[in-house]
Amino acid sequence: xxxxxxxxxxxxxxxxxxxxxxxxxxxxxxxxxxxxxxxxxxxxxxxxxxxxxxxxxxxxxxxxxxxxxxxxxxxxxxxxxxxxxxxxxxxxxxxxxxxxxxxxxxxxxxxxxxxxxxxxxxxxxxxxxxxxxxxxxxxxxxxxxxxxxxxxxxxxxxxxxxxxxxxxxxxxxxxxxxxxxxxxxxxxxxxxxxxxxxxxxxxxxxxxxxxxxxxxxxxxxxxxxxxxxxxxxxxxxxxxxxxxxxxxxxxxxxxx
Ligand code: G
Ligand code: G
Ligand code: NA
Numbered sequence: 364x365x366x367x368x369x370x371x372x373x374x375x376x377x378x379x380x381x382x383x384x385x386x387x388x389x390x391x392x393x394x395x396x397x398x399x400x401x402x403x404x405x406x407x408x409x410x411x412x413x414x415x416x417x418x419x420x421x422x423x424x425x426x427x428x429x430x431x432x433x434x435x436x437x438x439x440x441x442x443x444x445x446x447x448x449x450x451x452x453x454x455x456x457x458x459x460x461x462x463x464x465x466x467x468x469x470x471x472x473x474x475x476x477x478x479x480x481x482x483x484x485x486x487x488x489x490x491x492x493x494x495x496x497x498x499x500x501x502x503x504x505x506x507x508x509x510x511x512x513x514x515x516x517x518x519x520x521x522x523x524x525x526x527x528x529x530x531x532x533x534x535x536x537x538x539x540x541x542x543x544x545x546x547x548x549x550x551x552x553x554x555x556x557x558x559x560x561x562x563x564x565x566x567x568x569x570x571x572x573x574x575x576x577x578x579x580x581x582x583x584x585x586x587x588x589x590x591x592x593x594x595x596x597x598x599x600x601x602x603x604x605x606x607x608x609x610x611x612x613x614x615x616x617x618x619x
Contacts, residue, residue: 367423369405370416374428379403381436382602385611386453386573386595389587394615396451396486397444398595399437400602401429421459430460430467434474440605442480447612453486453516458493464504471508482512486537490518494529502532509534516573521561530568538565542576542596549581562589 364372373379379401386396403411420426433454441452460467475482487508493501509515516537517530521544540561547554558574565572574586577596586594603611 366411366416367419367425369408370403370420370423370425373403373405374425374432378405379429379432380604381433381440382604383437383440383608384595384602385600385608386451386593387599389574389583389591389594394448394450394612395593396453397437397441397608398453398488398602399433399455401433402602417457421457424459426457426459427463427466430456431470434470435478438474438480438485439478441484442478444609444612445480445484447609447616449484450612451484451486451514452480453488455488455518458490458495461489461493461498461501461504464498464500468504468507471513472511475513482508483514486514486516488516488518488539491520491523491529495524505533519575521557527564530570535570537573537593538570539573539575539595540591545574545576545582545586545596546578548585549579558586559589562591566590 380403382400382402383397384400385394386398387393388395401413401417403413403416405411417426417429420429437452437454441450444450456467471485471487475485505515514536515533516539517535518539519541520538522541538561540558544554544558544561548558562572571592573593573595574582574591575595577583577586577594577598579598583594583598600611
């Protein structure tokens with residue numbers, strides 16, 4: 364069967380799952396957020412990476428349904444976690460999802476209300492590429508969601524389209540530095556300079572920074588020293604199932 368037929372079946376048969384990766388405060392080590400990451404294991408093909416099926420879903424339009432599944436599942440989970448910690452849920456949104464911007468806006472508000480998650484506990488992660496097209500509907504949607512308290516983050520910062528003017532026009536709350544810079548940082552002077560520059564720029568724009576792909580303690584120490592607030596990566600935890608993440612949260616809560 365072709366992959367897009369399988370993906371269609373996976374949606375119908377409820378075979379998609381969401382995993383969660385902690386985002387931690389680099390100063391205290393506390394988990395402040397969870398990034399929702401979609402997972403698909405096909406019965407015959409086994410694990411299929413989102414790096415493979417998300418682009419496919421963007422092409423064939425299934426991304427709208429996939430996005431809705433993640434939105435519902437992750438927000439419901441995050442609402443439950445509020446009893447353990449005041450955690451935010453970071454969800455990735457494809458630029459294609461914003462082509463149905465009115466429906467998207469409506470669904471986000473509807474899901475938040477349904478599951479009882481305060482809007483400021485949702486962080487929508489978007490990449491720079493959504494700003495390539497100057498679309499009024501997109502801009503209105505982002506502004507409206509922002510006005511009700513939803514947080515906006517820029518994902519994979521530094522890797523894509525980079526006309527920085529969009530940073531001024533929207534009040535983003537977080538900037539996520541792409542892991543390629545973080546991984547090069549410890550032995551590449553150019554990468555280290557870029558990370559420094561991104562942190563300085565973020566500070567002047569009053570944006571908090573998440574460093575992605577932290578794998579080693581020296582990276583975390585150095586980023587903390589430079590004033591980077593948050594970190595994410597295998598050093599802290601790989602993406603976990605909902606049950607595993609709940610256990611991690613419980614053990615953290617007990618330590619306080
Ligand atoms: O989860 P990693 O584990 O392999 O994810 C690979 C890529 O797929 C990343 O760029 C990630 O942002 C993207 N991705 C994972 N889950 C989602 C999702 O729910 N929606 C969108 N749009 N992208 C996702
Ligand atoms: O930013 P984006 O949504 O593209 O990032 C999520 C992707 O990064 C997922 O594929 C996730 O599994 C991966 N990831 C998370 N932490 C690390 C890490 O420490 N190292 C590497 N190589 N990948 C990571
Ligand atoms: Na992301």
